[in-house]
Amino acid sequence: MNAIEVKNLSKHFTLSKKRGVGQKKSNQSLANKNPSISGLVKAVDEISFDVKRGEIFGLLGPNGAGKTTTIRMLTGILKPTNGKITIFNKDLDKNRILIQQIMGHVPEMANVYLDLTGMQNLELIGELYGVSRKERKNRAELLLKKFELLNWKDSKAKKYSKGMRQRLLLCMGLMSDPVILFLDEPTSGLDVQSSIIIKELIKEYHASGMTIILTTHDMDIANELCNRIAIMNKGKIIGLDEPHNLRKLKQEYQALDVYIKGEIKIQEIEELTNIKKVQKKRGYYHIIVDNLKLAIGEVIEYAKANNLQLEKLNTYEPKLEEVFIKMINGETTL
Amino acid sequence: MTQDNEEDVFANRPKANTFFNQLKRSFSITKKDLRIYYNKGPVVIQGILFPIVLFIAFTLGRDIENIYLISGLVTMVLFLTATSIGPVVFPWETRQKTLERLLTCPISIRTILLGNIWSSFTFGSLFALVPLILASSIFRTWGSMKPWIIIPGIIIAALAFSSFSLILSVPPTDTPANTMMLTISIKFPLVFISPLFMPIDPTSYVLISPLTYFVDIINTGFTGTSAFGSYGLLLDFGVLLAFGLVFLLLAFFLHGKTVQKRF
Structure with a gap:
């Protein structure tokens, strides 16, 4: 639903x-x-x-x-x-x-009432949501305890650190049991x-x-x-x-960094099914692949077949951040 | 949260959208305002310092009748204090980003405004009682005082001036100093054209000031005679009620329009 x-x-x-x-x-x-x-x-x-x-x-x-x-x-x-x-x-x-x-809402800026105590902030929100007096007190104490603010409940929020204010904001957002x-x-x-x-x-x-x-x-x-x-x-x-x-989405960012003893023939590797492109870097090969798992197998097989000693193999999977940047630059769409 | 269908989601919640519930929630706004704003700079300056300074400026070296001294002082204190919180709250809370927090709660903008009015009302009427009691004690006018005229007068005037103060916070600024400028440029001329510390001339320009009608209530509360004749008190209360109502409705309308521009 x-x-x-x-x-x-x-x-x-x-x-x-x-x-x-x-x-x-x-x-x-x-x-x-x-x-x-x-x-x-x-x-x-x-x-x-x-x-x-x-x-x-x-x-x-x-x-x-x-x-x-x-x-x-x-x-x-x-x-x-x-x-x-x-x-x-x-x-x-x-x-x-x-x-x-x-609903409960925790806005971006720390916007608790700085001149009110933690407890008073929560009570205000409870009252504005029509929570009964007894329930308000119980809920506020429970939330303050959960968010590790109970010892500060009677201190004005202006004495709180930024993290404490953000936690108090979360408490306020949860005060209505949203x-x-x-x-x-x-x-x-x-x-x-x-x-x-x-x-x-x-x-x-x-x-x-x-x-x-x-x-x-x-x-x-x-x-x-x-x-x-x-x-x-x-x-x-x-x-x-x-x-x-x-x-x-960012398949082309799946890659292997292969550290190998001896020279490999780039053209031969690029002919393998799951390999897209090979770039020779200082001391290793950066291989862009289609399917990471299958490509690893192919590279190991290639090394064995050509008597090359594989020293190290690093995999590189795309991060969400890269997808994000690529999308906002208009290079990838769903 | 284990509701099984969408009806359950709303079923077990406190009722919010009724007049009584919104009114009750407006008192929570009042409580908050009184806790936070009583000691804020603009409130202290306009609510306490200005009345003292203006009182001295108006009265020093002048021979003023005791009754006019009391009515002038009470009117000035009530007007300046009841209009000191209203203009500050909206810009202050816009800047502190607490207005956004309030607006996500199940309350309407009218509830917030009503809460502000109650707090201005409380602040204004309590402060007005102080000079009334002090001056009446000093001048020994207790015997001639008619509290059944003065107390309702203070209540109606405090509500009217509080509604008026909300108009001053309509511009969607987040800088309290901006509304203070507007506030001073409107409030001071009103004080200066009002018949404070002097008899009321019912044929002069003082009629355009709502403060005149409150001064007349206080004067009548001590002397028993209104400057506006036998129906003077009716006129005084009627004008203050109308003044308050017009500004209340105007504040509801204008704040409803400008609140969106605050974000």
Whole structure:
């Protein structure tokens, strides 16, 4: 079952030449990256996708790709210029408050109330979601404990480190016990320890059946956490698939680095079935292959047949990052 | 989360989209505002320092009747404090990125605005009571005071001025200083054209200031006579109610339009 269905979603901003009151720098940078007719910026341009219930869906893309604008539309903060968002078969435009009641949101910037304590921040969110007093207190303490903030619950959030604020934000996002959780760059700029805690907790909540939509420009996080990834660039989705399928797109990047004693005849090797191209490097051969497993077998066979001593063999598989860069450069499409 | 169908997803959730629930949630916004903004620079300057400075400027070296001293001081304190939080909250929260956090909660923009009004109201009316009590004690006017006129007057005026203050935060800026400029350029002329620390001339330009009607309520609350005749109090309350309602509806409309431009 789909938790979210998005059809032909667009968001256009009109920008004046001079940055005036309320004009955002981020929009300005968008304008620079995506200039179009008379100051109209297509921050999100006719995107369609669906998110299955219980999956972690990633929106991956460079800065200004439209990820945050998409999340803001999905969470009801921004009204789309065009298109339709349906959440559990309900139109978001017509049922915003009802739908927001089942959502949790962790925006990109650390935006806890710095003058409130950790507990007061959580209580505020609990009250705004209509959580009962008793339940609020229980939930807040449970979350603070889970996110290792219980000892700081009565300290003002301005005394928290960036990682602690991000964890408090996550607590706030989870305070409503959401069915769908939106995470906008959840580990951006965090130390390793905080990143690990957050990643582990995302996995834990996902295992409990929560649908999670996260934006990131960190390939490793997308690769590690997401069931499916949509790659966004210039307001459009340029690829949508499971991480391993996206990686497969860059087949020509599968390669072997072969360290061998003696000379090999490049032309002979290139005639082998799974070998595409051989480049002689300093001290080794870089062999671009079609099928990594079969190519290794062929290279070993070739070495045996020609009495060559194989010293070392390194495999090279494509990283999601390379697929990502190739896609946004328009070299690969799905 | 183990719901089996989409109906279950919404079924066990607290009801959000009713007037009562939204009203209740607006009080949570108020609690938050009062905790956060009472000591912010623009609020302290406009809510406490300005009334003191203006009071001294208006009264120093002048022979003013006690009643006009009380009504002028209470009006100025109420107006300046009730309009000190409203213009700050939106730009402040836009800059701190907490407005985005609020808007993803199941509350409407009107709920947030109502919350701001309650906090301005609380701040303004509590602060107005301080000079009222102090001045009445110093001038020993307790005997002539009619609290059944003055207290409803403070309530209505605080609500009206709080609604008015929300208009000042409509421009979608994230810099509180920008709204402060606008605020001062509107609030000060209003204070200067109002009949503070003097009798009301019902035929003069002072009628255009909403503060005039609150001054008249306080004066009537002590002297029993309105400057506008026998139906003066009705006029005072009617004008303040209308003023508050118009600005409340205008704030709902304009903030609804500009909130999208804050992101």
